[in-house]
Structures are given as structure tokens and as C-alpha cells.
Amino acid sequence: MNTFADFGLEPKVLQAITELGFEEATPIQSKSIPIALTGRDLIGQAQTGTGKTAAFGLPLINGIPKEEERIVALIMTPTRELAIQVAEEIGKLARFKGTRSLPIYGGQDIVRQIRALKKKPQIIIGTPGRLLDHINRKTIKLDDVQTVVLDEADEMLDMGFMDDIQSILKLVPEERQTMLFSATMPSNIQKLAQQFLKNPEHVSVIPKQISAPLIDQAYIEVHERQKFDALTRLLDMESPELAIVFGRTKRRVDELSEALQKRGYSADGLHGDLSQNQRDNVMRKFRDGSIDVLVATDVAARGLDVSGVSHVVNFDLPQDPESYVHRIGRTGRAGKEGAAWSFVTPREIDHLHFIERITRHKIARKPLPSIAEAIEGKQRITAERILELVEASELNEYKGIAIQLLEQYDSVNLLAAAFKLITGEKNEKTSIELTPEEPIRMKRRNPDIRSSGRKPSGYGNRSGGGSGSGGYQRRDNREGGNRGGYGNKGGYNKEGNRDSYRSSSDRKPRSSNYNGGERRPAKRDDNSFDK
Numbered sequence: 001m002n003t004f005a006d007f008g009l010e011p012k013v014l015q016a017i018t019e020l021g022f023e024e025a026t027p028i029q030s031k032s033i034p035i036a037l038t039g040r041d042l043i044g045q046a047q048t049g050t051g052k053t054a055a056f057g058l059p060l061i062n063g064i065p066k067e068e069e070r071i072v073a074l075i076m077t078p079t080r081e082l083a084i085q086v087a088e089e090i091g092k093l094a095r096f097k098g099t100r101s102l103p104i105y106g107g108q109d110i111v112r113q114i115r116a117l118k119k120k121p122q123i124i125i126g127t128p129g130r131l132l133d134h135i136n137r138k139t140i141k142l143d144d145v146q147t148v149v150l151d152e153a154d155e156m157l158d159m160g161f162m163d164d165i166q167s168i169l170k171l172v173p174e175e176r177q178t179m180l181f182s183a184t185m186p187s188n189i190q191k192l193a194q195q196f197l198k199n200p201e202h203v204s205v206i207p208k209q210i211s212a213p214l215i216d217q218a219y220i221e222v223h224e225r226q227k228f229d230a231l232t233r234l235l236d237m238e239s240p241e242l243a244i245v246f247g248r249t250k251r252r253v254d255e256l257s258e259a260l261q262k263r264g265y266s267a268d269g270l271h272g273d274l275s276q277n278q279r280d281n282v283m284r285k286f287r288d289g290s291i292d293v294l295v296a297t298d299v300a301a302r303g304l305d306v307s308g309v310s311h312v313v314n315f316d317l318p319q320d321p322e323s324y325v326h327r328i329g330r331t332g333r334a335g336k337e338g339a340a341w342s343f344v345t346p347r348e349i350d351h352l353h354f355i356e357r358i359t360r361h362k363i364a365r366k367p368l369p370s371i372a373e374a375i376e377g378k379q380r381i382t383a384e385r386i387l388e389l390v391e392a393s394e395l396n397e398y399k400g401i402a403i404q405l406l407e408q409y410d411s412v413n414l415l416a417a418a419f420k421l422i423t424g425e426k427n428e429k430t431s432i433e434l435t436p437e438e439p440i441r442m443k444r445r446n447p448d449i450r451s452s453g454r455k456p457s458g459y460g461n462r463s464g465g466g467s468g469s470g471g472y473q474r475r476d477n478r479e480g481g482n483r484g485g486y487g488n489k490g491g492y493n494k495e496g497n498r499d500s501y502r503s504s505s506d507r508k509p510r511s512s513n514y515n516g517g518e519r520r521p522a523k524r525d526d527n528s529f530d531k
């Protein structure tokens with residue numbers, strides 16, 4: 001473990017780190033910052049939520065002179081919300097130094113972006129489609145770019161955006177530093193690396209398991225038609241601070257968020273068919289806690305960093321182990337614990353075992369929560385809330401009625417009735433109909449999502465992601481407490497239903513096979529790349 005001062009970063013950069021409350025560098029930061037500072041190409045892999053953004057962001061910001069007026073660094077992300085989030089984090093890290101950065105993504109008014117580009121940002125954080133649009137309009141010029149980062153590099157490759165990335169990178173001078181980061185590095189990342197990187201240093205801090213160590217992983221075997229009740233019981237039993245529920249398709253997400261609302265949960269949906277405005281609204285509500293449950297397609301699987309996400313539920317199992325790792329990685333971040341639950345139909349058990357094998361982690365089987373457990377959970381949380389009110393609030397306004405009632409009725413009965421009133425809203429009586437989803441089918445593939453060529457240097461080494469320990473934390477002086485994650489994207493498209501990255505008109509045929517010779521279905525469209 002290093003302190004940030006060991007890296008020789010500029011005082012103003014260190015000041016921002018202190019302000020954010022980062023005390024120690026995370027393992028991926030300790031390993032990659034010194035290499036990145038030398039200007040070498042780099043492939044960085046570390047578990048979800050371990051600070052990869054700052055691992056590439058800090059050396060980037062450190063190297064850019066304040067008076068620079070050209071675009072000298074380009075960060076590409078697979079989704080719009082991730083572009084926004086990375087830009088926010090970069091903005092915070094660059095706060096004292098004054099480095100200028102700008103997110104550029106589809107769905108936002110292009111005229112506004114052009115206006116912002118006139119302020120001479122030095123770092124652009126963007127999604128490929130919109131970036132290309134600006135390049136074609138000559139509103140973005142990449143001739144002076146010295147550093148390129150592909151965040152979620154494997155995903156960028158996996159979405160059929162190789163062509164766009166190639167077109168963009170062709171415009172960046174060859175004399176540059178290129179860095180790839182992700183929690184998962186399937187072996188096909190080599191292809192991207194060979195093409196775009198020069199003699200890269202592989203930095204990997206994946207200990208035994210690919211998924212983050214502080215996530216308690218469980219699955220429940222359920223039939224498709226039991227899933228909704230299983231979800232509500234689980235939410236009641238566990239009373240998450242914030243939860244993300246992943247569904248397979250856009251339709252699923254719509255139906256599920258509506259059904260949860262009907263049952264009295266504070267939930268909303270996120271997928272690629274919503275307007276950017278709607279997406280921004282949902283994310284804002286989730287971040288500030290005005291909704292507790294975010295129902296999303298894989299649009300929210302990568303990179304999303306929302307503090308307070310205590311639970312992730314795979315309402316539908318994801319197709320790929322990578323997606324599983326990233327989805328559950330929305331919790332258990334930055335040294336905090338989290339719980340991940342997956343619903344598995346009997347026909348999907350093999351697929352679950354496949355995910356276990358690839359991620360090298362056994363997922364514990366748990367029983368379907370009973371109604372009694374759900375009720376108990378609701379009562380517990382209600383009691384906690386009542387006691388909090390008793391401790392903290394001015395209750396005078398309510399005391400008159402309390403005294404009156406207590407004079408006439410038994411106190412236990414009164415309190416029990418109040419509990420019934422408060423907790424009884426979300427009962428299983430409101431009928432809910434969800435369109436059933438087909439079970440996930442197993443696919444053959446190369447069982448390797450970790451090797452980025454070489455054996456990871458941190459392999460088998462607990463110092464890595466801090467297996468079991470969580471390792472680092474930040475002090476509580478973090479700005480605003482509740483920081484912003486967004487996230488987005490989707491599964492693949494089946495009968496126009498799966499959430500996929502691009503709108504169908506926008507989708508390119510996948511040009512190559514990534515999957516050990518097997519073609520995966522074209523996936524995703526979260527409109528991240530549209531213009």
C-alpha cells in the first residue's frame with residue numbers, strides 16, 4: 001500500500017485526493033500510477049469498485065499543464081452515464097489544478113457540447129458514436145492527443161464498436177500513451193491490445209476470484225412465476241439501503257418497475273429506450289435516495305458508482321459471466337460490504353454453475369424467503385425507523401392524539417395496529433402479471449475472463465484486491481456524501497425486446513467472433529452511441 005504522496009504527484013493533485021478523503025492508494029492505483037506516469041502503455045485489471053478511475057485519472061491530470069489549450073487526452077467509455085460519471089470524478093481530481101475536462105455523449109444537445117468545446121477542454125471523456133460525430137463535424141480534433149484510455153475496454157470491444165474505436169484511434173498520433181482498464185479481461189482483449197498498444201505493461205490485481213471480495217453472493221432457485229414474490233420478499237427481508245435489480249429486457253424492466261411501484265416500493269426503471277432526460281432523472285433520483293430500487297438492464301452493469309447500493313438482485317441471470325461480475329460489482333465498492341442475490345430457474349442451474357466456474361467463486365444457495373421472514377423484515381425496519389424518530393424528532397404535534405388513544409385503548413394493541421398500517425401496504429394481494437422470460441441458454445466459450453495475455457502479476461496474491469479485507473476506505477469528508485453514479489446499457493436484442501446498446505437502426509453487424517469461435521448474439525443498445 002502506498003500513500004499518494006509516494007508517487008510524486010503535484011501538490012495540487014494531492015490536495016484534491018486529500019479533499020476526496022482518499023487516504024491510501026488502492027492496489028491497482030499503487031501498481032499502475034507509477035507506470036502510467038512514465039508514459040508507458042498499460043493494461044489494468046482489478047476488481048470492481050477498487051478505484052480504477054483514479055488509477056488512470058491521476059497520472060493523466062498530473063501530466064497536463066494548466067495553460068494547455070488543446071485536447072491532449074481522450075477517455076472512452078461504453079455508456080453515456082459512465083462518461084458523465086468518469087468526467088465527474090476527473091473533475092474532482094482536477095479541481096485544484098484546474099485541468100479542464102468535458103463529457104461528450106449521445107442524447108445530449110450537440111450545440112451545447114460544441115459551445116462547451118470552445119472553452120478548450122484538455123480531457124474529453126466520451127462515447128464512441130458521439131465522438132465520431134464531432135470528429136466529422138470538425139468540432140473535435142484529436143491531432144494533439146497524447147493519452148488515450150479505454151475504460152471497460154473489454155466491453156468496448158464486445159459491443160461491436162471495434163470499427164468506431166479503430167476510426168477514432170487512427171486520428172490520434174501514434175506517439176501516444178494508451179491504457180486499457182476493466183475488471184474483466186477476456187483473452188480476446190489481446191486483439192485490441194495488439195492493435196492499439198505498444199509493448200504494454202500488464203497490471204493486474206485480481207487475487208483468486210474475479211468478483212469483488214466484499215460481496216456476499218447467493219442464489220435462490222425459483223420458477224419464473226415465483227420471481228416477483230421472491231423479489232418483494234427479499235426486499236422486505238433485507239431492507240436494502242439502495243438496491244439495483246437487473247432484468248434481461250427493456251420490457252422486463254418496464255413491467256418490473258411498474259409492478260414494484262404498484263406494490264408500494266419506491267422504484268424506477270433505466271434502459272436504453274428512455275430519453276436521456278428520463279435516464280438522467282432516474283439516476284438523479286437514485287443517487288439522492290428519492291428512489292430506493294433501480295430496476296435496470298445491463299445498461300447499469302458497468303462502472304456505475306453510487307454510494308449506498310447495498311444490494312444487487314439478478315432478477316434474470318445474465319448471459320455472460322463478465323456481466324455477472326460487473327452487475328454484482330455495483331455493490332461492495334470502496335471497502336464497503338454488499339449483497340448480491342441471483343434468481344435462477346431450474347433450467348438455468350447449469351448456467352449458474354458455469355458462472356461460478358468462470359468467476360471462480362461458489363455462490364451459496366439460499367431458500368426462497370418466506371412470507372414470515374418478509375413480514376419480520378418489514379417490522380424490524382419499521383421498528384428501527386420509529387425508534388429513530390423517537391430519538392431524533394420533535395413529536396409534540398402527535399402527542400395529543402397519542403395520549404388520547406392511550407387513555408382509551410391498550411398500548412400494545414395500538415402500537416400493533418400502527419405497525420400493521422405502516423408495514424401492511426406492500427402485501428402480495430395486488431395482482432402482478434409479468435411476461436415470462438425464456439431461460440438463459442448455455443453457450444460454449446473459452447473459459448477465461450481474466451487473462452489479458454500474461455498471468456496476472458497479482459495472481460494468487462492476496463495483497464491484490466485485498467481479498468476478504470476490503471483494504472482501503474476513505475475518510476468521511478468526501479464531497480456531498482452521496483456521489484454520483486450513473487450507468488447504463490443493455491442485454492441483447494431478441495424480438496426487439498432485449499435491451500441492447502444501439503438502437504436497431506444504428507446497430508452494426510458484429511464483424512468478428514470474440515467467443516472462442518462462437519458468435520454471440522448482437523447485443524445492446526442503450527443509445528449510448530447514437531448521435
Ligand SMILES: Nc1ncnc2c1ncn2[C@@H]1O[C@H](COP(=O)(O)OP(=O)(O)OP(=O)(O)O)[C@@H](O)[C@H]1O
Pocket residue numbers: 021022023024025026029046047048049050051052053054182183302303304305329330333334472473474483
Ligand atoms: N484510494 C481510494 N481510497 C478511497 N476511495 C477511493 C480510492 N480510490 C477510489 N475511491 C473511490 O472508490 C469508488 C470506486 O472507484 P471506481 O469507480 O474508480 O472503481 P472501478 O475500479 O472503476 O470499478 P468498476 O470496475 O465497477 O468500474 C469511487 O467512489 C471512488 O471515488
Ligand SMILES: [Mg+2]
Pocket residue numbers: 052053151303
Ligand atoms: Mg470503473
